[in-house]
Amino acid sequence: MQAWPEFVTVKEVGPRDGLQNESSHIPTNVKIEWINLLSEAGFISIEISSFVHPKWIPQLKDAKEVATAIRRNDQITYAALVPNKKGLEAAIETNVDEVAVFISASESHNQNNINKSIEQTYPVLREVVEEAKYHQKRVRGYLSTAFGCPYEGDVPIQQVIDVAARLLDMGIDEISFGDTIGVANPKQVDDMLTKIKQELDMERVAMHFHNTHGMALANVLVSLEHGVTTFDSSLGGLGGCPYAKGASGNLATDDLVHMLHQMGIETGIQEDRMREAASYIQEALGKPLPSHQMQVINRMKQGESL
Template identity: 75%
Template sequence: MLELPDKVTIKEVGPRDGLQNESEEVPFKDKVAWIDLLSEAGYSYIEFSSFVHPKWIPQLKDARSVATSIRRNPETTYAALVPNMKGLEAALETGVDEVSVFMSASETHNKKNINKSIEETYPVLEEVVKMAKQESKTVRGYVSTVFGCPYEGDVPVEQVAEVSEKLLSMGIDELSLGDTIGVANPKQVDDVLPRLQERLSFDRIAMHFHNTRGMALANVLVSLQHGITTFDASLGGLGGCPYAKGASGNLATDDLVHMLHKMGIETGIDEQKLKEAGDYIQKVLKQSLPSHQMQVLNKERV
């Protein structure tokens, strides 16, 4: 029926993208304990924090302490988001494995998020990528608002391709294309990906879907059919975009893993350990996580 891969790579972004939207400060010790639980679940990649100025994202002000306190699994890449050279320097001091740079495909969202135009952002990121590579670190790039912008609406595919090509030309190792506000639908993904593939090599592309309108898993399925085999996800569906009102809910790692395993696609992730890690963080947050798998777990306990 479908041409699907045998294996998929899932990159956990919960400790960064998931927690950054939480208004109540999550205690440092709980972040460390949660990441340690995630490390036991079989992930090949965990994005543990972001080295941004605390005034922008107070929740992640302890990035340095988290980086130096977690128990690192030698089979896992531990990555962090960096906005500029100052953030990169701090990340490098902690022995981060990989750094991520980020920008938007839409001008307005980029200005709201980074306080710079797209053209002004390029030289800043180019400097970061160059230094990270000199330090023998791998670099990941994020492009936001690929399928729609909260301020501009539809974003032209040509604009997405242009920004993506520019980041790849800087020497990044992988590019994650983000549906930042969760507006993408399967038909749109099916239309956009072939057009992007004309200009981008999909062996270096990942997808980052949000589940704001409940279509993330469907969008993953379409992406799989187009040859994408790497996806970002957040355990329990935690998180969203702090600069896009109402854009709550990342693609839930546990729902994604469950779907892929039922379809016979390997992820290397242990579902039972995912439940334990998900249960831990929802108790810390004193709230039920929105993923279907966590809702099932919570009902079974009643």
């Protein structure tokens, strides 16, 4: 019988990764209220926005306003994505608790994403990491295309691990291995984590799955078997990658939390308050959220039988 962990950390990335692809403008006050609802639901880590240039992600151009207006809870880590030192400066000004940097495991995706080779990206990230550490910020690293690239296809496992090792050597506290286009399958995750356990510190490993082909929860299960206890997810299944066509649908936080709780694994998240937060952003967006939990709620609201 598998010995499951007693507690899993669920990192909510909806306010950043979930909203960045939305074409319709989401008012700043809506983002603020949504984050406040997430805080009240018991999340211990919320990625609130991204300090990138507005021309790249216009939806998140109000990152400063959001970061300074939310109701902070000292028990919650409020994180933000930063692309470079300038973005870091803005994040520090707003006193976020954690900054996240990003790089791809495949050359083509890295070039398309940030217009630099992987090797050219390391000095930029190192500068951010050193400055963030000077300001006593926790630093997280997103490693995109860890399970497949929209331009190159399969990415060798050793190549993924080599990039991750370089990030950890810089002093990054945690690496989130991203299934950017949602192609990971349970066997692939098993193979990847078997190798990662031989070369990296598993306590600094997190997983970021997309549900493009419906395998995200199965991939979480395999990850749990390997001892992974930190997962990124987006409430309602919002979001994807703006630089990977068709990669919509993050792992849905509400589906993940429901599964974990049914397995007897604690998260600290209150499911009823989480559903309130999901319903709030669904109404603000004016469209149904794709998660299974929200589909059930929406059908019940319409009086349909389950």
